[in-house]
Amino acid sequence: MNYIGEHLLPGQLGHFFIVLAFVSSLVATFAFSKAANSVDPADEKRWKRLARISFGIDFLSVFFVFGTLYYIISAHYFEYFYAWNHSNRSLDTSYLLSCIWEGQEGSFLLWTMWHGVIGMLIMARGSKWEAPVMAVISFAQICLATMIIGLYFGDVFIGSNPFLLVREKFADAPVFARPDYLSLAQMQDGQGLNQLLQNYWMVIHPPILFLGFASTIVPFAFAIAGLWKKDFGGWTRQALPWSLFSAGILGLGIMMGAAWAYESLTFGGYWAWDPVENASLVPWLVLVAGIHTQLIFNATGHSLRATYVFFILGFSLVLYSTFLTRSGVLGDSSVHAFTDLGMNTQLLIFMLIFVLPAFALYASRFKFIPHIKKEEETSSREFWMFIGALVLFLSAAVITWQTSFNPIYNKITGQSTAAPEDVEFSFNKIQVFVAIVIALLTAVTQYLKYKKSTKEQWIKKILVPTVITAAITVTFFVVSGLEYDKKGPGFQAAIYLAFFASVYAVVANAAYIWAGLQGKLKAAGASIAHVGFGLSLVGILISASNRKVLSHNTTGINLKFDERSKEKPLENLTLIKGLATDMGAYWATYQNSDSTSKSGTISYYRVDMMKKDSSESFTLYPNLIRNTKGQEGFSNNPDSRHYWNRDIFSYITYADNMDNREDTTQFVNHSLKVNDTVYYSNGFFILNKVVPNPSNDKYQFSPTDTALMADITVFSKEGTQYAARPVFYVKDNEARYMLDTVFAQNIALGFSRVLENQQIELQVKESSRMVPFISLKVYEFPHINILWIGIILMTVGFGMSVVYRSRQGRLKAINKQKQAA
């Protein structure tokens, strides 16, 4: 059939380039391997030439594929499944890129593009390591190309092609019987982008994170090259800037994800030990361990074997995390989770094809890897650095175990084990000790010298930072303190110890820039990164321990409804429109709500906050975003008021107009006598009696007034009974009445008139919306900015080290050449 209006050319070109990328990376892998193994320099040159050209073609191909996909999405060619499934017309141009990485194919594409860029840089640099390192990277490019190649062999398929057409995806759908299916309404617009991803962090976080993931292959590839070429220690200096770069970018990418979670998710924080978060943290920990052993080796010749393990493991863990987060094995335990594309086997092969040969090679070469028989001195820097690396590695191992034990164990044994009761605490109680040890080592180790240091000198240098840190800790303890005592005094003490250690890391490393490096800032990258790391820990400890719930339900009167409420954390507070409500130090007033976004999918709720002493007032706009993609309901999007020393963080937990129904219901009049029954949608009510001039807990009329109260019992279908007591009275010669509302049944009753024959007129209104209100959660995160500043400093420190170390490496190479000449 000839379909009308399809644009098939971009898709065909795009797929052609995927195939080209696959073939060229295949050729590049083969040619680089040949070049790496050749003995004859002329031979090597020929192979290398072919390899470089092939890799160049691969590089251009993957960029072309990416560009084509972007073009299809931005031109709104909804005949393509990717555009149809991940974008729509109303999307802001700035979020079009996010559409690409909403799907798995797009994120694989991002990954392979970064490999391309990294490969080009390594080739530009050119060295004797180029061929074996590039052979490994090219091999990874083959694997990644298969992820998006989309080849079908009967029922078995390899990869998922991002250029699939909708009619190919849903071949059996009846609409495709028509040649003009594109003119149908459901093909005129796409499904849109998941609302949670329509956030500026989601434009930049994935590329940075994937650059981090992609760059972990470089230290891995160097390690493999070292084993392959049996030049075991020759690569470590050249690889150092790369491993520093990788750790810096991966760390930044992870924390950008944390910032996104903090700003647009509602688990009330930036870190939840979610499997997806852990999966990216673990490679980072191992990579950082590897950098430290690499430095030890460069300076002393120790720890080369450990360096191999850490770098091989770093990349392996990236592959493992890819498998874990994309295969759907995590099931219920994660909030993230990609769509399961049914590529589990392929993902498993992708992981094993690297991990098994790499460790086999390592095992077979293990005894040739040089190591120093003599042990490190206890007073040496390398000894304590190695201990630190070991602790980081164990921390990574424990996190991996805790994250992946349940899904894997259940899969194998068919058991039904589940996460611990308090998941976050099960991580925190272990990692707080890791933080203590690592932060202490970070503080003191720089002051030790490689090989051997004298005790007196070390003590002399470390004394001042130690005293300053002790002073800061004591001051902090007195002025503010850490209030987290939920888990007992033992854990609180551990937090304090961690606080001391983290401050120590900050102070000692800042001081080291002057004491150890004489203020040479160029060489201070490591110190600055350590200061940033310490600050991040300080920020985490304060903001997490001293997080306060401001929206405690303090009204008290409501609690009778639920006897056991007192022992539960009552973190939601209901604000009735226009009514100032007591919220700790503030009066909170819900003013109004309106939709301001272009497509009307976002409803903003204006909440005015005023300090009780009127010293300050501000407005929060927490909002609800209507879900797209055929999903029902809303996602709640927090809003924060930022101060230099704290954030007031709020989000909506319930809003009465979530269904966006207009309240058009009218009152219905009933005439009834005592003991008459009236039915409403969820039950009935009976007029028990009419009480003249009632004086009770609700009304205080005196015998001289003219007032009548209808005593009504409402019986709901569920068997619950409610009392309703609307009143009719005369005041200033005017008949008036007061409604009584049974909120639980959403009915309002009014005693509007006295009729003849002892009848009264009762007005009844049923509505799901009696009073506009919202339920809100408000937290205070103190000193969260310390965390963000720490992360920025750490990234800057890594960057400075990359520059410094690669310059150092180049100078060394030049000196060597001079000596040779």
Add this chain to the structure above:
Amino acid sequence: MKKTHIIILIFIALAIAVLISFMGDLTTYDTVASARQKEGKFVHLIAKLDKSQPVNYDPIKNPNYMQFTAVDTLGHSTLVIYHNAKPTDFEKSERLVLKGSMKDGKFECKEMLMKCPSKYKDDVNANRNNLSAN
């Protein structure tokens, strides 16, 4: 024996101790019947909302109290009390993972995960339906 080796051994011992204690903290996925047998013990109850029974949530009276009936795949049901706000689209959920424990015949829920039709995993199928709807 080198001191590095001793330290490594100590660390490994610590790691094993930590992992064993982690195993002790693990809980289980349960049905209503098996959760009843473990009254007071923290479990993950897999069930769905019994839509024939009312969902009681009145945020004006108390935004931190919600009560509903959950029924599991075997047809057993229990009253659930949840001390938090009602999640959006709770009534439309297809599956619930309720974390908490049985207490006096009622399930005290501390935290719940909802699986809605067409959330995450199933969105392709939902989209297929969108396509066929005209």
